[in-house]
Amino acid sequence: MxxxxxxxxxxxxxxxxxxxxxxxxxxxxxxxxxxxxxxxxxxxxxxxxxxxxxxxxxxxxxxxxxxxxxxxxxxxxxxxxxxxxxxxxxxxxxxxxxxxxxxxxxxxxxxxPLEMLHTYQQLQTAPPATLPCAPFLTKIPEITRLSMVDRALLERMERKSATVQLLHQQLDNDWEATAWHVLAAGFGFRKNTEPLARLAKALPLRILRRHRHNLLQTEALLFGQAGFLSAANEKAEDIADEYVQMLRAEYEFLRHKYDLENTGLKEHEWNFLRMRPANFPTARLAQLAALLHARPLLFDALLSAQNVAVLEQFFSNESSVYWRTHYRPGRAGKVPALGRSSMHLLITNVVVPLRVAYARSVGQTEQVEAALQLLTELPAEKNHVLALYEGLPFTHRTAADSQGLLMLATAYCQPLRCVECAIGSRILRHNSALK
Structure with missing residues (x-):
């Protein structure tokens, strides 16, 4: 116990x-x-x-x-x-x-009550990789399940938005800079989230803004600070690649101009293992450069978008010709544009938490609901965590459902916090002589 x-x-x-x-x-x-x-x-x-x-x-x-x-x-x-x-x-x-x-x-x-004790022990000793309350769910009213998933969704977004608010404070309350940082980390898509977050710190938005009109210079700053244009790591294919040499020349000039010495990352800090070329960090950097080149005001655009269709348009920016045909510097290969599923992940993990954080900071609580509404326009996600809820009486039609279930799984079901969950509490109450 x-x-x-x-x-x-x-x-x-x-x-x-x-x-x-x-x-x-x-x-x-x-x-x-x-x-x-x-x-x-x-x-x-x-x-x-x-x-x-x-x-x-x-x-x-x-x-x-x-x-x-x-x-x-x-x-x-x-x-x-x-x-x-x-x-x-x-x-x-x-x-x-x-x-x-x-x-x-x-x-x-x-x-x-002995019946309650027995039920509690049954919940706490459920086999690994199973949902503890699964045997009891048919006895739980749908409204209880729905309200708990809604509560978990709000908790998840509040937790993410709290991270954004802290970042906002660290960036001198600059929402545009905050948008750049969370967007950069979002383009890491988990496996490269951490190095991309560090890249955002190593490359301030004020510098990128000055060169956003020039895509080559924007790419040079991103790839150079990411460590992919280092002369120390120059390979034979780089030397023979005219575009890579152009990027390197631009970066060397800008690095000295803005005193970026020793502030960037190293190439070995990026994860390429067990990834398709379309997901390589180099492909994501090229897509991020195209976005910065095309969208001068990140935060205003993300905050004012009325629906998912507008946000999909925001993220629909073709990389430069070179990065459509190269997945690493000097290495040819077709690279597709940012897909809709990736856009949806960015909306879920970047746009919604950013908007919730802003709404909380300015006291516009009605905007929290508007931000969460975006998730109801997105299709449900699928992963190994959400597989726990397949075949069980949980609604799972939209990303709002997915995010709520993910929080339910990681914050309540897996750590066996059944007594703090409305579903677990209802199960225990149902099995109490004192209900």
């Missing part, structure tokens, strides 16, 4: 309260269990209890064993002096405040 289960039992009051006594024999009545505290300090705050004839207001601390109080060093922490009740599964020793006064203890062993 995990401590979060006892938190759930206490918060919902799912235990037998007849003849409720503390370990010292005091009659206990719970008037209000308190409010769950997600910060440091006791687990529940502002609880109201009656011990004997006296009403108490204060905090409640919860442990599996009473001895955990000492194991966590609460006896020396003044924040826990406000605790008026110690709720445990097993009371194996008395506990004291910092001043030595005893704290009443309530042991719940034998008071939690």
């Amino acid at each position: 995990r401590e979060d289960f006892l938190h759930y039992v206490w918060q919902q009051q799912y235990f037998d309260k007849q003849n409720l006594l503390t370990e010292t024999g005091e009659l206990l009545t719970v008037l209000h269990p308190g409010f769950h505290n997600t910060d440091a300090g006791p687990d529940f705050l502002n609880a109201r209890l009656q011990l004997g004839e006296v009403e108490w207001n204060g905090a409640v601390e919860i442990h599996l064993r009473a001895s955990d109080w000492h194991r966590h060093q609460h006896q020396t922490d003044a924040r826990y002096d406000q605790v008026i009740l110690h709720v445990v599964l097993t009371a194996d020793q008395p506990v004291l405040r910092t001043d030595g006064t005893p704290i009443p203890t309530l042991a719940l062993a034998g008071r939690i």
